[in-house]
Amino acid sequence: MIAKSTKPGVSLDNAPLSGKPIPFWNVVKATVVKDLQIRKRYLPDLLGFFAQLIVRVIFFLIISSFIVYKGPIVLNSREIFVFFIAAFLTWIFSGNALYAPVDSVNSDLLNGTLEFIYSNPIYRYGYYVGTVIANTLVDLVVFVPFYIFLIWYAGLNFFLALSIILVCFLVLAAMMALGIMLALLALLWRQVTSLLGILFLLFEMVAGAYFPVAQYPKALQYLAYTLPYTWGYDLARYFALKGHWNTIFPIWVEWTFLGVYAIFYTVLSSFLLKKVEMTSKKQGLHII
Amino acid sequence: MLLLSAQNVRKSYGKVVALQDVTLELHEKEILALLGTNGSGKTTLIKILATLLTKDSGKVEIMGYDLDTHESEIRHLFGYVGQDTEHSSYARLTVKENLQFFGKLRGLKKKQIDQQIEKLSAYFDFDSNLNKLFMHLSGGQKQTVVIIRALLHNPALIYLDEPTKGLDPIIAHKIRTFLKEYTSKEGKTILLTSHILTEVDELADRVVLFHGGNNLITDTPANLKRTVGAPEFIEIQAENLPAATFDKISKLETVLLHIEKDPKWISFGISDFFNGTEAIINILRDDGVHAGFRHRVVSLEDVFVYYLGGLTEKFEV
Numbered sequence: 001m002i003a004k005s006t007k008p009g010v011s012l013d014n015a016p017l018s019g020k021p022i023p024f025w026n027v028v029k030a031t032v033v034k035d036l037q038i039r040k041r042y043l044p045d046l047l048g049f050f051a052q053l054i055v056r057v058i059f060f061l062i063i064s065s066f067i068v069y070k071g072p073i074v075l076n077s078r079e080i081f082v083f084f085i086a087a088f089l090t091w092i093f094s095g096n097a098l099y100a101p102v103d104s105v106n107s108d109l110l111n112g113t114l115e116f117i118y119s120n121p122i123y124r125y126g127y128y129v130g131t132v133i134a135n136t137l138v139d140l141v142v143f144v145p146f147y148i149f150l151i152w153y154a155g156l157n158f159f160l161a162l163s164i165i166l167v168c169f170l171v172l173a174a175m176m177a178l179g180i181m182l183a184l185l186a187l188l189w190r191q192v193t194s195l196l197g198i199l200f201l202l203f204e205m206v207a208g209a210y211f212p213v214a215q216y217p218k219a220l221q222y223l224a225y226t227l228p229y230t231w232g233y234d235l236a237r238y239f240a241l242k243g244h245w246n247t248i249f250p251i252w253v254e255w256t257f258l259g260v261y262a263i264f265y266t267v268l269s270s271f272l273l274k275k276v277e278m279t280s281k282k283q284g285l286h287i288i
Numbered sequence: 289m290l291l292l293s294a295q296n297v298r299k300s301y302g303k304v305v306a307l308q309d310v311t312l313e314l315h316e317k318e319i320l321a322l323l324g325t326n327g328s329g330k331t332t333l334i335k336i337l338a339t340l341l342t343k344d345s346g347k348v349e350i351m352g353y354d355l356d357t358h359e360s361e362i363r364h365l366f367g368y369v370g371q372d373t374e375h376s377s378y379a380r381l382t383v384k385e386n387l388q389f390f391g392k393l394r395g396l397k398k399k400q401i402d403q404q405i406e407k408l409s410a411y412f413d414f415d416s417n418l419n420k421l422f423m424h425l426s427g428g429q430k431q432t433v434v435i436i437r438a439l440l441h442n443p444a445l446i447y448l449d450e451p452t453k454g455l456d457p458i459i460a461h462k463i464r465t466f467l468k469e470y471t472s473k474e475g476k477t478i479l480l481t482s483h484i485l486t487e488v489d490e491l492a493d494r495v496v497l498f499h500g501g502n503n504l505i506t507d508t509p510a511n512l513k514r515t516v517g518a519p520e521f522i523e524i525q526a527e528n529l530p531a532a533t534f535d536k537i538s539k540l541e542t543v544l545l546h547i548e549k550d551p552k553w554i555s556f557g558i559s560d561f562f563n564g565t566e567a568i569i570n571i572l573r574d575d576g577v578h579a580g581f582r583h584r585v586v587s588l589e590d591v592f593v594y595y596l597g598g599l600t601e602k603f604e605v
Contacts (some may be wrong), residue, residue: 112375
């Protein structure tokens, strides 16, 4: 007769210390702590990132000093600088959300911890969310100075400053879900770094980090509409320029787009995570 | 009491069949070893049991839970030590930080984790390494961390896939001693694979021989050795043994079989040490043969070669 039990291990002398489902947020918390401990040992990397961003800001300052935008509205040099910085802030806050889950898979492959993660009774989604939160917390260190600078430079009130943060959070949620989907591809194919590069190019060029999407050819505009960053940049600019900016659609539509994208990508990535795990386990991919 | 039961388990990767029809049972507080050639399906089976791979068909029950329907529950019940322990934890975390993270993913509270780390590291006298970065540990120390990790949540069942692979004999011995001591003290059950047959002989209560995705035979090491057909062997250096002398020795009443597992040595299985040895020495002396000569008792290596090597010749006397 097999040692049957309704609770794991209770019929045996040596019951496991935990047999309960592990709460989602406990996995997130553990992962955040782990990632922050690792990042603490890579401080020069963070300094390098900060230096890179300062160079970009200086570049924006120089460029904007000799450009004037004449579209449906006219932006002077100072406003063009704000135009760049608003998009730049959105990007700093959420850019790593795309990379973090993939980096996590790569790090688990490198460190050989992937098998442990995938034979554990945890929510894998929580694990990836944890990596994004840890990265965001680290990125906040560089985000906050630039954010304060924007508030001061553009003379934003509390409501406008808060709206920009909210936009950043929504973009982060959508990007995290996209990042998790890319991590799934990394699980299946391993090499997805070049794909990430293409996506980043799209997010920079097509979503309108440097140019207003409304000025693009129609086909490119439709492509831009599928990217969460398009709405993030547009809304951030609207608030940073204190409403002196023609958004692509009315702002409530853009908020809706951003919210729907965040929810849609999250649901999709959660579903795909289960699918990919099943496929990997069935096909016997050597990764897990 | 039966802890794990696998019946008619099949698994293929595309056209490659890894497990054809595997059936095995694992009892509480038992150490069961899977023996087989490379690619015989041992690791695939362990990965299926560790929920890392899905089987194509068959039924697996672990402590009353069906693997197909209760994967989450089953994941609480076992500890798993995979093959690549050199890369098995976060290189830039300390041993303690790694174990705390892994423990949290097992649903343990900080206090429980600390108690378990203290208890398990005491077995290995490992306290002084807890604050070292994982990347600064030696191979044996890394393996120790992985074993501690597998035991953190006090699982009843432990899967060890070649636990002493690539380790020096002293560390390997230390790990074997720990496994024996820990399992007998704590009443754990172990499913183990290893190519180190002395290790299997030392640890295993029963052995399953794997070949081509099937389990050929399951028995205790002692019974398996008996099936080879000779309790002891006299080995003679092959290059100095003339064919005529070989024939004479083969025809001796006390010689039951010969195995050529090593091209340099021919092993004659004998039924009786004194009479067998004396008769062989007499023939060598009469024929004027000067050859290396040694005696050994039957080992699991003989069992392995006998069943899986295809090098055995059994003959009637």
